[in-house]
Amino acid sequence: MATKLIVTDLDNTLWDWFHVWYASFSAMLTKLEDLTGLPAEDLEPEMRMVHQRVGTTEYTFVLDEMPCLVERAWPRRPSEVFAEALAVRARVRRAETRLYDGVFDTLRRLSSAGVRVVAFTESNAYWTEWRIRKTGLDGLINVLFSAPDQGFPEGMSRDELRTNEPSSYGLKDTEHRTTPPGYLKPDPTILTSILDDCDIAPSDALFVGDSLIKDIGMANGVGVPSAHAAYGVAVAKPEYELLRRVTHWSDADVERERVLGAANAPHPTYVLAEYSDLLGVCGV
Numbered sequence: 001m002a003t004k005l006i007v008t009d010l011d012n013t014l015w016d017w018f019h020v021w022y023a024s025f026s027a028m029l030t031k032l033e034d035l036t037g038l039p040a041e042d043l044e045p046e047m048r049m050v051h052q053r054v055g056t057t058e059y060t061f062v063l064d065e066m067p068c069l070v071e072r073a074w075p076r077r078p079s080e081v082f083a084e085a086l087a088v089r090a091r092v093r094r095a096e097t098r099l100y101d102g103v104f105d106t107l108r109r110l111s112s113a114g115v116r117v118v119a120f121t122e123s124n125a126y127w128t129e130w131r132i133r134k135t136g137l138d139g140l141i142n143v144l145f146s147a148p149d150q151g152f153p154e155g156m157s158r159d160e161l162r163t164n165e166p167s168s169y170g171l172k173d174t175e176h177r178t179t180p181p182g183y184l185k186p187d188p189t190i191l192t193s194i195l196d197d198c199d200i201a202p203s204d205a206l207f208v209g210d211s212l213i214k215d216i217g218m219a220n221g222v223g224v225p226s227a228h229a230a231y232g233v234a235v236a237k238p239e240y241e242l243l244r245r246v247t248h249w250s251d252a253d254v255e256r257e258r259v260l261g262a263a264n265a266p267h268p269t270y271v272l273a274e275y276s277d278l279l280g281v282c283g284v
């Protein structure tokens with residue numbers, strides 16, 4: 001098949017988001033237990049409460065909104081008193097964030113072959129841009145669609161929070177658009193509008209992602225051929241329980257993911273053992 005457009009998921013498709021999240025978040029949690037003497041069972045429900053408010057589990061200011069930490073740190077802020085925990089999280093995130101093998105080369109070859117690459121994630125704008133810069137994909141992706149940044153501390157704006165040089169934020173060569181607040185896959189509206197914008201028929205595009213429900217289900221709904229990043233599936237790992245305990249997803253979302261077994265899940269057109277299998281699928 002001659003694919004003209006690839007729409008690719010990012011987390012657990014181009015990089016192992018879950019691994020990095022788990023490694024960095026659990027390191028922060030362990031450090032917080034050490035620093036406060038509070039057990040994880042007391043900390044996790046308050047983290048979940050904050051994540052539910054801001055709609056992400058990657059919220060930089062989570063400690064400042066946890067009542068048990070606010071009380072312990074008073075009159076200072078938890079992020080000052082327990083700064084070591086935040087530093088551990090940042091250090092692990094930086095050390096562990098990398099592309100899956102073959103991703104960079106695959107995107108470079110698709111791009112040289114004239115295939116347009118659109119990235120499409122539910123993750124928030126700030127950390128998605130950070131990961132794209134960190135992995136060197138700025139420019140190899142033509143357009144990025146991400147969720148907007150929603151979670152800021154009470155009364156603070158995005159600009160007030162950015163204390164580094166403006167040039168150290170954002171993307172230079174990838175155009176970044178945000179999806180409407182509250183948008184979630186597999187709602188097909190964004191994928192349909194991407195096809196319209198590029199003036200490409202569904203059969204000339206390919207959607208790549210690790211989630212059968214969100215990614216493959218959405219592609220099937222729009223009639224776009226799909227490739228399942230089977231190597232990225234993380235939901236069955238025991239460590240995934242921590243993400244469920246502190247998640248920003250609703251109980252209904254978590255339950256839906258848990259009960260929708262493989263037998264009922266949407267079927268992809270192709271299954272990828274690694275990202276570079278795309279080259280064969282696209283005839284590049």
Ligand SMILES: [Mg+2]
Binds near residue numbers: 013
């Ligand atoms: Mg994903």
